[in-house]
Amino acid sequence: MSEITSSIPLQINPDLQEERDKASFNVTELTHIIYGGIEKTKKRKRLEKLLFSDPFFQEYQNVRAFGSRSEYYAASVKKSTKIFKLRRQHKWTDEEYETVLDICHDDLALTLHHTMFIPALERLATEDQKSKWLTLAKQYKIIGTYAQTELGHGTYLQGLETTATYDPQTREFVMNTPTLSAMKWWPGSLGKSSNHALVLATLIISGKKYGMHPFLVQLRSMDDHKVLPGVRVGDIGAKMGGNSVDNGYLILDNVRIPRNNMLMKNAQVSPDGKFVTRGPSKANYATMMLIRVQICTMAYQVVSSGATIGIRYSAVRRQSKLDPQDREPKILEYQTQQYKIFPGLAMSYAFLFASRSLTRKYEEAFAEIQRGDFKSLPELHCLSSGLKSFCSEHSVRQVEIIRQSCGGHGYLNAAGLGMLVNAAAPMITVEGENTVMYLQLARYILKRFAGAMSGQQLDGSTSYLSMDPATYVCPVMSETDCRNLTALCDIYRYRSYMTVCRVARQVQHDMESDMPQHVAINKNLVDLVRAAKAHSYYIVVKDFVEGVDALVASAPVIKVLRTLCCFYAAHGIAEYSGDFLESEAVGLHQLKWIKNLQVSLLGEIRPDAVALVDAFDYHDITLSSALGCYDGNAYERLFKSTENDPMNKEEVHPSYYQYLKPFMEEMNKSKL
Ligand SMILES: CCCCCCCC/C=C\CCCCCCCCCCCCCC(=O)SCCNC(=O)CCNC(=O)[C@H](O)C(C)(C)COP(=O)(O)OP(=O)(O)OC[C@H]1O[C@@H](n2cnc3c(N)ncnc32)[C@H](O)[C@@H]1OP(=O)(O)O
Numbered sequence: 001m002s003e004i005t006s007s008i009p010l011q012i013n014p015d016l017q018e019e020r021d022k023a024s025f026n027v028t029e030l031t032h033i034i035y036g037g038i039e040k041t042k043k044r045k046r047l048e049k050l051l052f053s054d055p056f057f058q059e060y061q062n063v064r065a066f067g068s069r070s071e072y073y074a075a076s077v078k079k080s081t082k083i084f085k086l087r088r089q090h091k092w093t094d095e096e097y098e099t100v101l102d103i104c105h106d107d108l109a110l111t112l113h114h115t116m117f118i119p120a121l122e123r124l125a126t127e128d129q130k131s132k133w134l135t136l137a138k139q140y141k142i143i144g145t146y147a148q149t150e151l152g153h154g155t156y157l158q159g160l161e162t163t164a165t166y167d168p169q170t171r172e173f174v175m176n177t178p179t180l181s182a183m184k185w186w187p188g189s190l191g192k193s194s195n196h197a198l199v200l201a202t203l204i205i206s207g208k209k210y211g212m213h214p215f216l217v218q219l220r221s222m223d224d225h226k227v228l229p230g231v232r233v234g235d236i237g238a239k240m241g242g243n244s245v246d247n248g249y250l251i252l253d254n255v256r257i258p259r260n261n262m263l264m265k266n267a268q269v270s271p272d273g274k275f276v277t278r279g280p281s282k283a284n285y286a287t288m289m290l291i292r293v294q295i296c297t298m299a300y301q302v303v304s305s306g307a308t309i310g311i312r313y314s315a316v317r318r319q320s321k322l323d324p325q326d327r328e329p330k331i332l333e334y335q336t337q338q339y340k341i342f343p344g345l346a347m348s349y350a351f352l353f354a355s356r357s358l359t360r361k362y363e364e365a366f367a368e369i370q371r372g373d374f375k376s377l378p379e380l381h382c383l384s385s386g387l388k389s390f391c392s393e394h395s396v397r398q399v400e401i402i403r404q405s406c407g408g409h410g411y412l413n414a415a416g417l418g419m420l421v422n423a424a425a426p427m428i429t430v431e432g433e434n435t436v437m438y439l440q441l442a443r444y445i446l447k448r449f450a451g452a453m454s455g456q457q458l459d460g461s462t463s464y465l466s467m468d469p470a471t472y473v474c475p476v477m478s479e480t481d482c483r484n485l486t487a488l489c490d491i492y493r494y495r496s497y498m499t500v501c502r503v504a505r506q507v508q509h510d511m512e513s514d515m516p517q518h519v520a521i522n523k524n525l526v527d528l529v530r531a532a533k534a535h536s537y538y539i540v541v542k543d544f545v546e547g548v549d550a551l552v553a554s555a556p557v558i559k560v561l562r563t564l565c566c567f568y569a570a571h572g573i574a575e576y577s578g579d580f581l582e583s584e585a586v587g588l589h590q591l592k593w594i595k596n597l598q599v600s601l602l603g604e605i606r607p608d609a610v611a612l613v614d615a616f617d618y619h620d621i622t623l624s625s626a627l628g629c630y631d632g633n634a635y636e637r638l639f640k641s642t643e644n645d646p647m648n649k650e651e652v653h654p655s656y657y658q659y660l661k662p663f664m665e666e667m668n669k670s671k672l
């Protein structure tokens with residue numbers, strides 16, 4: 001027993017080293033592909049070194065694990081301000097700052113200032129307004145949040161109740177929270193951190209409503225951070241996760257702001273109270289679309305972090321017996337373990353390619369929109385809505401499966417997986433609740449399908465809806481065909497086509513039976529979401545296949561990525577086999593072959609599993625997991641983590657003197 005210490009061995013766990021030694025490809029080459037080239041990898045490493053040379057970043061992990069809510073929030077404010085200062089000092093670009101946020105892997109107290117407040121000013125303010133407000137925000141002379149959601153409404157923006165009533169006498173807007181349900185509720189950084197908020201409110205001029213518009217409202221004094229007259233603001237309470245952020249409530253009572261505090265890029269109110277709009281009616285929704293695109297990248301980061309922890313731990317954990325003559329095997333040897341974890345590994349690479357492709361499309365469309373050309377907006381809105389929902393739903397579910405695959409230790413905070421699931425869970429809700437976003441996509445697909453039926457030539461992500469289904473023959477004719485990525489992609493495309501076609505016909509049939517449109521739609525909502533999911537799955541598989549096909553890389557890297565891509569596609573068909581059979585995208589024979597392939601691919605991925613997660617190149621502090629550390633010394637790190645547990649500070653806990661001791665004394669004296 002005396003040999004048991006909590007010190008961490010210097011060497012890599014031999015079980016993990018053995019895995020690294022058998023990799024079929026060069027891990028560094030794949031890392032460069034993931035980060036977009038050698039230079040970007042080097043830059044990330046430099047930023048990592050700069051951040052983590054400060055012991056605070058290590059200490060922060062302890063506060064996160066063991067601190068009170070208030071201590072965690074305070075540490076998070078400290079971390080945000082440290083990063084802001086470093087940003088100014090080193091003149092980081094937006095890309096470098098985003099890399100730093102990725103390295104931190106955390107939703108920080110003041111993150112919203114950069115992720116939403118600044119992008120909203122960039123998208124919604126006029127040039128004059130930008131030169132004032134954006135400059136102040138970028139110099140951290142004001143700290144802001146994006147206050148849209150209310151207690152009563154988050155999804156239905158037309159139902160927002162906060163009002164901004166124009167007073168032409170004083171040339172001011174009067175901001176009000178008329179009811180309990182109108183109070184802003186949820187905005188990040190609102191409760192305690194921000195001194196300004198971009199408040200989304202219904203514009204009223206001379207008693208007439210003009211829809212939702214953005215207004216910049218100062219909430220707190222710039223001298224002492226005290227709340228200004230007419231403003232009531234606070235934190236909404238502890239959450240399942242993300243407790244470093246002060247999501248807040250806000251009540252405005254006749255708060256007057258100058259006319260120029262309405263952000264007027266898309267609509268203007270003249271001094272005498274005339275309302276003029278420019279661009280499409282949804283132009284003020286622009287910031288949300290940006291974040292939806294970013295959530296796809298976050299989903300990649302979430303699932304790849306989970307896969308890294310799960311695979312490294314499974315390579316060092318030994319349990320039970322496979323061969324009765326042999327020692328206990330690594331749990332990674334069990335086919336069932338591979339079946340739990342490898343879908344998350346394959347999904348990581350699928351989402352890497354899908355999010356990259358979506359980001360590229362967003363950047364192209366954004367450049368067009370800046371030039372006043374809005375033609376790509378509907379396609380981009382629907383693509384980003386669908387992929388945001390698909391990537392968040394699948395990544396959160398998969399990381400929870402990985403957490404369960406780590407047995408009891410997966411349940412410890414020190415494993416990092418529970419925290420990851422809880423931190424990532426809101427991706428499903430924020431920036432448009434997933435079902436609602438899938439329905440936005442479904443609505444678009446139905447319209448495009450109707451267009452195709454009336455002979456329109458479609459382009460973009462729905463161009464396949466012009467296909468003639470009569471020409472479809474399942475491209476998998478033999479077991480070997482199942483490895484053909486184009487064939488697998490065709491199967492997804494046809495499944496999507498048939499799912500869309502079926503629900504479109506049903507809605508049309510219901511409407512022709514004299515059902516009002518809204519009744520017909522509501523009667524088919526479940527199938528509409530199914531169609532949006534089928535379409536999104538097809539897009540992700542297509543992006544993965546095209547991404548791998550376009551790669552310039554060594555043969556071993558291409559081979560391993562093709563294997564993963566094949567597994568991702570085969571696994572999806574096996575998992576949703578009912579849908580694929582029902583749509584006749586595959587028959588029973590093909591399904592059997594694809595299921596067999598899926599299982600045999602587990603064995604092919606197995607030797608490269610550790611190398612494939614090493615390629616994500618996550619720093620130990622970023623992963624924040626005793627189970628997933630690079631050196632594989634999971635048990636030592638678990639034991640070490642108990643040193644910081646405040647429960648272990650005293651040999652005898654104060655509760656003993658307060659409760660247990662008197663209780664024991666009473667029991668010992670008792671005659672019963
Ligand atoms: C944070 C950094 C962390 C980085 C670390 C990563 C490492 C990972 C490790 C750990 C995990 C950490 C993970 C952290 C995750 C937590 C995230 C926290 C931060 C996120 C901040 C969240 C901020 C918010 O939530 S802000 C509020 C967002 N709110 C919404 O999105 C509201 C949703 N509702 C709507 O958008 C709309 O109301 C609607 C679309 C549902 C309906 O709108 P409507 O009623 O006005 O319209 P219609 O349905 O009638 O449609 C009319 C017409 O318009 C079209 N339309 C609608 N929207 C748009 C649009 N945006 N653009 C273009 N067109 C649009 C619609 O399609 C219709 O078109 P038609 O042609 O059919 O008429």
Ligand SMILES: Cc1cc2nc3c(=O)[nH]c(=O)nc-3n(C[C@H](O)[C@H](O)[C@H](O)COP(=O)(O)OP(=O)(O)OC[C@H]3O[C@@H](n4cnc5c(N)ncnc54)[C@H](O)[C@@H]3O)c2cc1C
Nearest residue numbers: 146147148149153154155186187188426430431432433435
């Ligand atoms: C961690 C976190 C951070 C947030 N940060 C911010 C922020 O910074 N700023 C901000 O303004 N907001 C923020 N929000 C709020 C967030 O944007 C909303 O919660 C989100 O848009 C969902 O809206 P809701 O809460 O009204 O859900 P609801 O719309 O009430 O959803 C509840 C249920 O109703 C269903 N539903 C609703 N409408 C329909 C429909 N039309 N068809 C079918 N089903 C429907 C949904 O599918 C869901 O199942 C945050 C939320 C969270 C959890």
